[in-house]
Amino acid sequence: MNRTGNGVSFNLEALPRFSERRSLGDRVLKSLRQAIVRGAIGPGDRMVENRIAEAMGISRTPVREALHKLEQEGLLERLPRGGFVVLGLSRKDIEETFGIRGVLESYAARLSALKYQRDELVPLHEKAAEYERFLNGRDLDALTRINTQFHDLLYALSRSPRLIRMINELRDQIFRFRQIILSNAALARVSHEDHKRMLERIEKRDADGVERLVKDHIMRGCAAVLQAYDDDQSSFNPSPGRLLEERLRAGGEKRQGKGQ
Amino acid sequence: MNRTGNGVSFNLEALPRFSERRSLGDRVLKSLRQAIVRGAIGPGDRMVENRIAEAMGISRTPVREALHKLEQEGLLERLPRGGFVVLGLSRKDIEETFGIRGVLESYAARLSALKYQRDELVPLHEKAAEYERFLNGRDLDALTRINTQFHDLLYALSRSPRLIRMINELRDQIFRFRQIILSNAALARVSHEDHKRMLERIEKRDADGVERLVKDHIMRGCAAVLQAYDDDQSSFNPSPGRLLEERLRAGGEKRQGKGQ
């Protein structure tokens, strides 16, 4: 981490700063995306360049850039009267997204099974073990994170950057509901079994097997999310039964008192 | 002039104008994307806000917006020294892209086979017939266009807008080579046979069958493109064997004499 390079000219402190070297627009993009994915900006919320810029104490230019990119990513939608809304998910949206994830991720797993090199499975085994260690705990957040990392590691073996990028984008769209998936302890345990089976198949270069495993795995996640959806749509959709505009006008501005 | 606020008169002429109501940024985006896809701006060409804006006689703001979006779409890449380059395709890129298209489009076709309604196949049959009529002609451009339309119609039946959007983006990335695919008369004929078989399967709701057909169809296209690639890499890559920068410095500005 903080390599305080004492005395030597190999000052590595300059390197970490590179991550902060992003443009303001990029940081705004990332920040807003995170806020949406984490649910801090629920679905149905209206986003206006002006207010966001003011709240952040910056000009509208980088905010505009970020909003446009978010729209392109499918997280936002242009409002007829100006501004954007955070998209909610209908039941159909959930089914659609999981369907695409199913084919994409199972394909990635297939490629991984075919292409991985000898010692590249070690990190995967480690990650699976780490997952197991958290299974009995109550740290859902960690479980979610480790689960994501496992899949990331798996798909990385496919050496298909486009594919990985597309998978990540899709995952963002339903990340909010990943919590829901894994908050079901039973499902978390099943997931762990799935992971172990996947690794077995991959070691045997059984592409068909792992493809089917991953597809089933995803579809189980889909079923869990749909279950949660039927139980409580309010966390998926903008305030139900009411028009967005009405809600906005009624609710006034949300958390704007941030100042600079 | 467009303030036809009366609303009562059935003046439908006002409607078509709606499509021109795009913002400048959007038009620039579309224009540049088309230029890239059509090959007017070959791979390896450098694109700089300033020059494009000047050439178009507009400010740099909409150009910047367009370039960023093109980057997000994967057609452009940021250059370390400023500006962007149009990405070329390596053999690996081609295989990767077609692989993803294979799973995505075959999945879309599967959904279409399951979801289509009674009379929705009519336009597809018509399009296939239209394709056949052009088969013996030499109008490759028309053949390409009709072929694309056929697939668009097919996937539209899946009622999966996200999926369609992803397919379109991937198609753009290799559209330049679609010409190559269909310029092979034999392949064009095979494609037509494929289309007819797809329709047969779909009518029987044979999802598995049509899925396999489409995947094979795509993979045949992949093989054709790879063949063309091996024959002549120059149309896929920036000037071979030379660094982009060198080429740029050596070649000076390309076709900039457009002025305003």
Added chain:
DNA sequence: AAAGAGATGATTCGATCCAACCCTGAAACC
């Protein structure tokens, strides 16, 4: 002559300004 420091040019990024647009509400007119 080689190496380093500063100047220079090209380029993107962020801020700000102005114009266009759309909706809304109210006033005026028929």
Added chain:
DNA sequence: GGTTTCAGGGTTGGATCGAATCATCTCTTT
């Protein structure tokens, strides 16, 4: 009283300007 028109506010879009960045080139110094 209903309809039309006009004015106003909010919002985005485009232009322009200043600043920061980065590489290259040159000049100076050792």
